[in-house]
Amino acid sequence: MIERGAAMKALVYYGPKQITLEQYDMPELKQGEALIRIEAVGICGSELEGYLGHSSVRTPPLVMGHEFCGGIERIAPDVTGVQTGDKGIVNPLISCGACDRCAAGRPNICRNRQIIGIHRPGAFAEYAAVPAANIYRVPNELDSDLASLAEPLAVCIHAVKLGLRPFEDAVIYGAGPIGLLTLQAARQMGAGRILVVDRQQERLAFARQLGAETALPEQAEEAFDSLLSARGVDTIIDCVGVQATREQAIQLVNPGGSIVIVGLGQDQSTLSMNHVVRREISLIGSYTYTNADFEQAVYLLTNGCISKESWSTTCSLDEAPDAFAALTDGTAKFSKIIINPNGGRPTHG
Ligand SMILES: [Zn+2]
Ligand SMILES: [Zn+2]
Structure with missing residues (x-):
């Protein structure tokens, strides 16, 4: 005692x-x-x-x-x-x-x-x-x-649910822990092709091991065309949250698409808001998780679904x-x- x-x-x-x-x-x-x-x-x-x-x-x-x-x-x-x-x-x-x-x-x-x-x-x-x-x-x-x-995975499960639908392609910004867990959560949910964008090659290698296509930010536009379906992408999950990722996501997502913002990288960003309006792009903040998200994270970990x-x-x-x-x-x-x-x-x- x-x-x-x-x-x-x-x-x-x-x-x-x-x-x-x-x-x-x-x-x-x-x-x-x-x-x-x-x-x-x-x-x-x-x-x-x-x-x-x-x-x-x-x-x-x-x-x-x-x-x-x-x-x-x-x-x-x-x-x-x-x-x-x-x-x-x-x-x-x-x-x-x-x-x-x-x-x-x-x-x-x-x-x-x-x-x-x-x-x-x-x-x-x-x-x-x-x-x-x-x-x-x-x-x-x-x-x-x-x-x-479980906690970071629950964050990712929440974000995935706010934007992604099964079988759809997805783009994830960031191959840090949240990006890599979002990738695994999206795969568990039945996402189609997933493109992970990050500045660091070593981190992109982790994402490839987990089954993603990858690109550096400067290659992202080309990777959209060559690696994803011709329909483009309706959901982008931003696990970084800085000026560059937010603006690139706005430029690349389909009209009517959603950007789920998980990363808390920078408080202030200057973004093309008229483009957001004209294309009816949804910017969705995603913070932590519900009890159900947490329970699902525990379930996935307990059942060996996450690496x-x-x-x-x-x-x-x-x-x-x-x-x-x-x-x-x-x-x-x-x-x-x-x-x-x-x-x-x-x-x-
Ligand atoms: Zn945390
Ligand atoms: Zn309350």
């Missing part, structure tokens, strides 16, 4: 490029909560933006980390449905369940939304306290690193500050780094 008032190791974000590993108070359990011993927690692109000081929602000092799974170490007395010893993936989105958006089945845009790792301490630590209702139980044999992809090979790797909590630096200065060989805070040590007895 863990002593009350005990300490654990956590990665604390203090400001631009300042993230340190330190002793941190063990989370206290409130009503309805469970204590998770973190086995795997992915570093999200949004947290890299946070690390660089570009995130308006992440206020230091903060323990980030919202893509995680682990073992249930302890539960509050009122918790039902999960037990100590269960393995679970945590949905970090805490919606109020009472507002009009929640009532409309859209908890992702809940008016009182909170996210673990943004509004309360996250999982870049040995332990985290989470609402038990946000835990999805998974088999103990499920690979923890793979399981930690993280070749494009992801793991590190320890001690190595994590260097991982943040490598991912932001472009020296990381892998596009996804998953932290193993408890490094495979046996569970506390």
Whole structure:
């Protein structure tokens, strides 16, 4: 058992490029909560933006980390449905369940939304306290690193559903973790040909391994003509979200088509809006996921439908500050780094 008032190791974000590993108070359990011993927690692109000081929602000092799974170490007395010893993936989105958006089945845009790792301490630590209702139980044999992809995969499932229809060709901007998971989600949903556009050849190689056609941005127009059907493309999913990808998507999508915008690369863009009007192009923002999207992500991972090979790797909590630096200065060989805070040590007895 863990002593009350005990300490654990956590990665604390203090400001631009300042993230340190330190002793941190063990989370206290409130009503309805469970204590998770973190086995795997992915570093999200949004947290890299946070690390660089570009995130308006992440206020230091903060323990980030919202893509995680682990073992249930302890539960509050009122918790039902999960037990100590269960393995679970945590949905970090805490919606109020009472507002009009929640009532409309859209908890992702809940008016009182909170996210673990943004509004309360996250999982870049040995332990985290989470609402038990946000835990999805998974088999103990499920690979923890793979399981930690549920959150970003849910983001991608949501985006795919907002635009794409089965059998249709699709274009995805970005071959980072979100782009590669969007590609896999689109394939699972029965998309036709998929073209992935990215600036980095190494990342495009990952996309090709997962069955996509690929192109550099300057080749995108030609690739549209040569690699996709002559009907053009009705849906483009932008997992980058910068001026260049937004404008190119607007220029390339079919009249009447949709651009689903997932990437939060830049806040401001100057776009050909008259072209958007004259062609009735829909610009659709896509943010996080519904409970159904999350459940479907867990299902795909549990059933071996998603691959993280070749494009992801793991590190320890001690190595994590260097991982943040490598991912932001472009020296990381892998596009996804998953932290193993408890490094495979046996569970506390
Ligand atoms: Zn994320
Ligand atoms: Zn709500």
